[in-house]
Amino acid sequence: MDFNRLFNSIPEPIVVLSPEYKVVAATDAFLESSLRTRDQLIGLHFLLEAFPERENSYQDNAIKKGLDQVLQTKKAVRLGAMRYDIQKPESQGGGYEVRFWEVNQTPILDSEGNVEYIMQKPFDVTEREVSQVALQKSEEKFKVMAEALPQLIYTIEPGGKTSYFNKRWEEYTGINLETLLQIKWDQMIHPDDLENTLAKWETAAKEGAEMQMELRMRDKNGTYRWHLSRSIPMKDADGNITMWIGSSTDIHDTRKLVQELLDSNEQMALLSDQVQHAYEKAESERKTLERLIMEAPAMFVILRGPEHRFELMNDKYQQLYPGRNLIGMPLGEALPDIKAQGFTKLLDRVYETGETYIAEGVPIILPKDGTDEMEERFFNFSYQPMYEAGKITGILAFGYDITNEILFKRKLEDLSSL
Structure with missing residues (x-):
């Protein structure tokens, strides 16, 4: 049986190193993922010649530290995600291709228990890491926008736990953000509005639908002020809710104005109706954080x-x-x-x-x-x-x-x- 051919055909990227970290063998899958040929690898020092570090020193190389640990402990080592860009051949335009890897390093012992070879198996996790970086940037951008808005902005996890409040909440309630994330909604909402609020939230969560309502929330002075609260479900490609984004807009003064008009004498009734209609129209047009901040009202x-x-x-x-x-x-x-x-x-x-x-x-x-x-x-x-x-x-x-x-x-x- 041709063991070299058998090894080379293993459908996983594997490279075998000597205790001196020189390349002994590599599967076809490894050559494909690293954009190298066997002539460019076999016999070369894996770190100094085949894949030299572009930024860190040789002693600070994470791969080297893992290999050193394998030699010292004679036990397998798994390295977390790290970035190492692959140099592209001139035939592919040259330059470097951004890559992220997780690496398993496994010792192969001889009959006396000494490390004879080290088998290294890299896992290409570029897509996952790039997605995480993009998600992180998106979240940072969302927070910058959310902190700039004068409204009370919050996010809720699919299970119902609040995961974010913007700084406006701390200014409004007088409660620090860390504490706000721990307390329940019934400590901020007016007791007369609590039952209806929880019922509407339960229905929205069950149906995966938007929720909008007017309710009173307590400020740092203990005064309950009217707010227009709205929560919008954010869904992934499969239609699963990933989180809820919500906002609360202070409409207390506007409601007070409308109420004053409604309480006026009968001669003002027509004007009051017109004001109420205009108010409701204005509030419906003032959409709150609709489909992310870019669709804000x-x-x-x-x-x-x-x-x-x-x-x-x-x-x-x-x-x-x-x-x-x-x-x-x-x-x-x-x-x-x-x-x-x-x-x-x-x-x-x-x-x-x-x-x-x-x-x-x-x-x-x-x-x-x-x-x-x-x-x-x-x-x-x-x-x-x-x-x-x-x-x-x-x-x-x-x-x-x-x-x-x-x-x-x-x-x-x-x-x-x-």
């Missing part, structure tokens, strides 16, 4: 660099300028009317000082329904600096339209003065 923009170039914006912002491609353009050049109203100076100040700017009820002149006609609208908005390596590289701009609320208040003031 408010305007969200990332401006990059000192020229404040549009890098990212959601549909809500794009609706202000339908049909116009703003991505990549400096704000002052793309929207000269906004620059003329002084907003680029505010952005410059945030970019230079690193101080967050928050404004409420600011009038802004904008195109009406995407036409050349201009109209005055009112907004609450914030400009928050973004950092990379300790330096400001851009600005997160978040805002939402409160025109209806301003107009309602003016109507109420006019009626009260009659």
